[in-house]
Amino acid sequence: MQSRCIKESTEKLYQYRGSLKRADVRAVQVRQKGGRKARKATCDVRYAPVTVKIPANKTGEPVPLYYVGCQESGSDNGLSWHILTSEPVKSKEDAKHILDYYVKRWLIEVFHKAWKSGGTQIEDLRVVVVLAFIAVRLHQLRYLGLNKEESEKQSCETILSPLRGNSCGQNRVNQSRQRKPQACTGRTLISESLRVGM
Numbered sequence: 001m002q003s004r005c006i007k008e009s010t011e012k013l014y015q016y017r018g019s020l021k022r023a024d025v026r027a028v029q030v031r032q033k034g035g036r037k038a039r040k041a042t043c044d045v046r047y048a049p050v051t052v053k054i055p056a057n058k059t060g061e062p063v064p065l066y067y068v069g070c071q072e073s074g075s076d077n078g079l080s081w082h083i084l085t086s087e088p089v090k091s092k093e094d095a096k097h098i099l100d101y102y103v104k105r106w107l108i109e110v111f112h113k114a115w116k117s118g119g120t121q122i123e124d125l126r127v128v129v130v131l132a133f134i135a136v137r138l139h140q141l142r143y144l145g146l147n148k149e150e151s152e153k154q155s156c157e158t159i160l161s162p163l164r165g166n167s168c169g170q171n172r173v174n175q176s177r178q179r180k181p182q183a184c185t186g187r188t189l190i191s192e193s194l195r196v197g198m
Contacts, residue, residue: 001082007051007062014082017069020046023092026070026099028079041072041079047095052084068098111135 003014011019024045032038050067054060066089072078083102089095 001084003082004084005053005055007053008048013050013052013067016048016050017046017067017071017082020048020069023047023095025073026096028070028072030079043070043072043079043081045070045092045095045099047089047092047098049089050084066098068095070099 003012006013006016009016009019022044026043026045028041028043030036030039030041045068047066047068049064051062051064053062065084065086068081068083068085068089070079070081070083072080081099081102083098085098087094087098089098
């Protein structure tokens with residue numbers, strides 16, 4: 001992201017960051033890559049509401065956002081994250097959550113990298129659709145499965161449509177009778193996801 005003009009200062013966003021009070025310190029593990037050695041970076045965390053101006057060659061209204069910065073202490077060329085978000089950031093805990101989300105973006109990058117390599121034939125649209133469907137269902141299952149007691153109270157229809165939930169291992173019922181949704185178990189969800197996806 002390039003440094004933006006903001007209403008709060010005559011300076012651009014990256015320079016304005018220096019005038020903000022340090023809210024927290026964050027340790028970031030920087031991995032080895034190429035000629036860069038692995039290291040633990042100590043970073044200053046700063047945040048503020050900002051209003052991003054529209055570029056001179058565009059029309060529109062300024063956009064109110066929240067800025068979260070995480071820059072390596074004592075280094076101008078070290079780790080530097082500049083994040084603009086519409087999520088309210090009003091405390092150091094809020095800033096920490098935004099930075100945690102930002103760190104997790106690499107999971108998505110790795111997911112896409114795995115899809116594009118390793119003989120997955122990503123060009124085949126049918127394969128992409130099926131794999132995406134299964135990946136989403138497995139992801140939902142993983143988070144639902146973290147709390148077994150809660151997952152047993154929920155219906156398959158929480159994750160699958162009512163039509164698909166109806167086939168989650170329960171007997172078909174007459175349309176005139178009221179049916180009770182079945183608990184969403186890992187076995188029914190995976191089997192249904194694979195059946196629907198294929």
